[in-house]
Amino acid sequence: MSFILFDMQSGISGDMAVAAALDFGIDEREFRSKLSTLDLKFEITVEKVDRGGIAATRFSVDYPHQHQHRHLSHINDIILRSGLPVAVKERARAIFLRLAEAEAKVHNTAVEKVHFHEVGAVDSIVDIVGASLVYTLIGAEEFFLTPFCFGTGTIKCDHGVMPIPAPATAELTRGFPVRRSTVEAELVTPTGAAIATTLGRPAAELGEYTISAIGYGAGSREIPGQANVLRILKGDRAPGNGLRVVEMQTNLDDTTGEIVGRTMERLMENGALDAFTTSVGMKKGRPGVLVTVLCQPAEREKLSRILLEETGSIGLRFSEKERICLTRSSGVVATAWGMVKVKVIDLFGEERITPEYESCRQLAIEKGVPVRIIYEEVIRVKGFVKA
Numbered sequence: 001m002s003f004i005l006f007d008m009q010s011g012i013s014g015d016m017a018v019a020a021a022l023d024f025g026i027d028e029r030e031f032r033s034k035l036s037t038l039d040l041k042f043e044i045t046v047e048k049v050d051r052g053g054i055a056a057t058r059f060s061v062d063y064p065h066q067h068q069h070r071h072l073s074h075i076n077d078i079i080l081r082s083g084l085p086v087a088v089k090e091r092a093r094a095i096f097l098r099l100a101e102a103e104a105k106v107h108n109t110a111v112e113k114v115h116f117h118e119v120g121a122v123d124s125i126v127d128i129v130g131a132s133l134v135y136t137l138i139g140a141e142e143f144f145l146t147p148f149c150f151g152t153g154t155i156k157c158d159h160g161v162m163p164i165p166a167p168a169t170a171e172l173t174r175g176f177p178v179r180r181s182t183v184e185a186e187l188v189t190p191t192g193a194a195i196a197t198t199l200g201r202p203a204a205e206l207g208e209y210t211i212s213a214i215g216y217g218a219g220s221r222e223i224p225g226q227a228n229v230l231r232i233l234k235g236d237r238a239p240g241n242g243l244r245v246v247e248m249q250t251n252l253d254d255t256t257g258e259i260v261g262r263t264m265e266r267l268m269e270n271g272a273l274d275a276f277t278t279s280v281g282m283k284k285g286r287p288g289v290l291v292t293v294l295c296q297p298a299e300r301e302k303l304s305r306i307l308l309e310e311t312g313s314i315g316l317r318f319s320e321k322e323r324i325c326l327t328r329s330s331g332v333v334a335t336a337w338g339m340v341k342v343k344v345i346d347l348f349g350e351e352r353i354t355p356e357y358e359s360c361r362q363l364a365i366e367k368g369v370p371v372r373i374i375y376e377e378v379i380r381v382k383g384f385v386k387a
Contacts, residue, residue: 003142007231011187014127016230019059020217021134037083052227056216061123069115072100091132099194102171143200147177153184169193201298209235250313253288263310271299335377337367
């Protein structure tokens with residue numbers, strides 16, 4: 001399973017994120033062609049530079065400067081009207097939405113009322129859309145992040161003088177590992193933080209891997225004593241490679257089955273890797289339910305809140321576990337009744353398939369046959385097509 005690791009020893013900005021991916025050797029002609037479908041006036045420059053003795057790629061955007069503030073709806077409209085692939089559009093919109101949510105919280109306003117100032121400028125739009133494009137072209141399945149590295153001091157922006165990290169950057173990186181350096185500069189920008197936190201999760205969850213490519217994205221200036229670059233590593237994890245997950249548990253003896261069921265639904269809808277219940281005997285002979293949830297460390301706070309809100313539990317237990325996961329992908333199988341979606345699992349070089357229940361169920365309803373018949377037919381069929 002391929003992944004991208006953002007190594008942010010000198011921070012991250014939007015242009016650095018794009019440049020590091022271009023440094024891999026992505027087809028620049030294709031990148032420019034797709035990016036040019038944005039209904040904006042701009043020119044981009046891609047060049048090789050030196051940063052602290054490291055050869056890196058510099059990405060910059062030139063455009064007619066206008067004092068224009070844009071709302072999220074305006075930016076979404078620009079993205080949707082472009083000729084970019086759907087996956088790129090959705091990734092770019094997700095990044096802008098995360099940014100808008102952070103700005104709304106900082107300024108105590110609604111998402112739809114947020115005025116993007118610096119981030120609404122053409123260069124920031126191109127940076128975010130460009131990042132969505134290059135990381136889609138790379139084709140990585142997962143993204144991981146080393147700790148964010150903040151500088152010190154203050155910066156000037158449309159709202160006045162702000163401390164570093166800027167309030168939006170601090171909000172965006174909440175829940176992620178961070179550290180401070182003595183560099184008096186803004187090393188992590190809101191745009192860079194939005195891109196990284198929308199795409200990735202902490203690198204602590206990443207086990208052993210093999211590096212297949214390295215890219216260096218140059219910052220806009222030199223930093224004394226260190227290379228001002230964003231390094232990204234493309235790697236592959238072998239099937240069965242260990243991953244760190246959080247296990248949370250709580251015992252319930254005063255919650256109805258319907259509420260427990262709804263709790264399970266919300267947990268899975270909001271990113272739980274798995275959620276299940278076990279019948280247990282509790283003190284004083286009372287029958288109860290043990291609720292167990294598995295999640296990524298970055299999802300712990302959100303899922304804890306859901307579990308406490310829905311069940312009325314007054315306490316949760318946490319532990320870290322290591323799990324192994326076989327590489328999986330999607331496919332379809334042709335049966336006598338129609339196409340059925342399947343999981344394709346790589347069992348150490350041997351592929352096996354597992355029918356997707358909902359796909360079998362839907363086809364069974366349409367054709368008026370037992371779902372068991374569809375399921376068994378899928379297992380009997382030898383061939384499949386990867387989706």
